[in-house]
Amino acid sequence: MLNKIAVPLILIVICSTALAAGKDKENKFDGEFWNQGTHFQLTGEAIAIGEDGIHDPTNDSAMASLQQPEEAMADFPRDDFGLLNWVKTLDSGLITPRTDMFGIMDPPTPLDLNITFTNTGAMPNVIFPHRPHTLWLDCLNCHPAIFKQKRGANKFNMTDVFSGRFCGVCHGKVSFSPTRNCMRCHSGPAK
Ligand code: HEC
Ligand code: HEC
Ligand code: HEC
Numbered sequence: 001m002l003n004k005i006a007v008p009l010i011l012i013v014i015c016s017t018a019l020a021a022g023k024d025k026e027n028k029f030d031g032e033f034w035n036q037g038t039h040f041q042l043t044g045e046a047i048a049i050g051e052d053g054i055h056d057p058t059n060d061s062a063m064a065s066l067q068q069p070e071e072a073m074a075d076f077p078r079d080d081f082g083l084l085n086w087v088k089t090l091d092s093g094l095i096t097p098r099t100d101m102f103g104i105m106d107p108p109t110p111l112d113l114n115i116t117f118t119n120t121g122a123m124p125n126v127i128f129p130h131r132p133h134t135l136w137l138d139c140l141n142c143h144p145a146i147f148k149q150k151r152g153a154n155k156f157n158m159t160d161v162f163s164g165r166f167c168g169v170c171h172g173k174v175s176f177s178p179t180r181n182c183m184r185c186h187s188g189p190a191k
Contacts (some may be wrong), residue, residue, distance in 0.1 A: 017108075076089045083177075115151055128185075
């Protein structure tokens with residue numbers, strides 16, 4: 001059995017080795033670097049593998065063998081801000097994500113159910129579409145932890161979304177940011 005002192009010691013050794021490796025090569029391989037979260041390619045131009053905050057830029061064989069997003073995503077549709085539109089990318093068949101690691105599970109059955117949010121001030125209503133979400137996500141990713149499964153049962157505003165709650169649990173992290181693309185969510189008719 002591992003004792004309580006051994007575990008932190010191992011972690012310290014791993015962390016300091018990683019930091020030392022980074023310093024040797026004069027790159028940004030430190031805590032801040034790994035938290036950039038740019039590996040979902042949400043903003044602007046394609047981010048190189050070694051700068052995405054998830055791949056180790058000091059691993060020369062990985063850097064040499066992995067396909068760069070700029071090449072892999074060259075034909076992927078982008079929105080008016082030049083950001084990747086993953087829904088169109090999926091719908092156009094450019095990618096076929098696996099349901100599980102071995103590709104043996106059936107693909108999810110999408111749910112065709114739109115919910116309209118009307119507490120939007122002068123902005124157009126928000127139309128929440130289940131379909132593009134349930135093409136990639138399980139019901140359990142949202143219900144019940146993020147959203148109670150009942151129309152009108154979740155009270156929140158835009159500040160919550162900007163602060164990473166409700167829609168903001170994903171939007172701005174793994175999906176398009178709420179600080180741009182207002183109209184992609186506020187897609188109802190003008191008030
Ligand atoms: C990821 C989806 C999403 C995006 C993107 C988004 N919103 Fe919202 N917004 C919502 C939802 C959901 C509500 C809550 C509606 C409700 O509770 O009925 C809301 C509510 C609002 C409200 C009314 C409530 C409040 O906090 O005053 C305003 C104003 C608003 N949004 C402005 C914006 C602006 C401006 C942008 C772009 C900078 C934006 N939103 C982008 C989803 C989004
Ligand atoms: C990305 C998040 C997300 C996922 C994934 C998701 N839902 Fe929802 N669901 C919502 C939101 C948001 C609402 C509206 C809640 C509100 O109005 O406050 C909702 C509402 C519902 C409602 C209530 C409808 C009504 O008229 O009261 C049902 C039923 C529902 N979802 C079923 C499902 C099922 C079944 C799945 C999986 C196939 C699923 N949802 C996946 C976010 C999600
Ligand atoms: C559990 C994660 C998650 C939550 C929570 C979530 N979304 Fe999404 N949403 C996604 C993903 C993933 C996509 C597809 C990738 C992309 O377009 O960036 C997406 C796409 C969308 C799209 C694009 C649809 C299209 O056809 O282009 C809209 C609109 C949207 N979400 C609105 C919302 C609103 C409004 C909420 C809150 C009520 C919300 N989402 C909550 C993950 C989430």
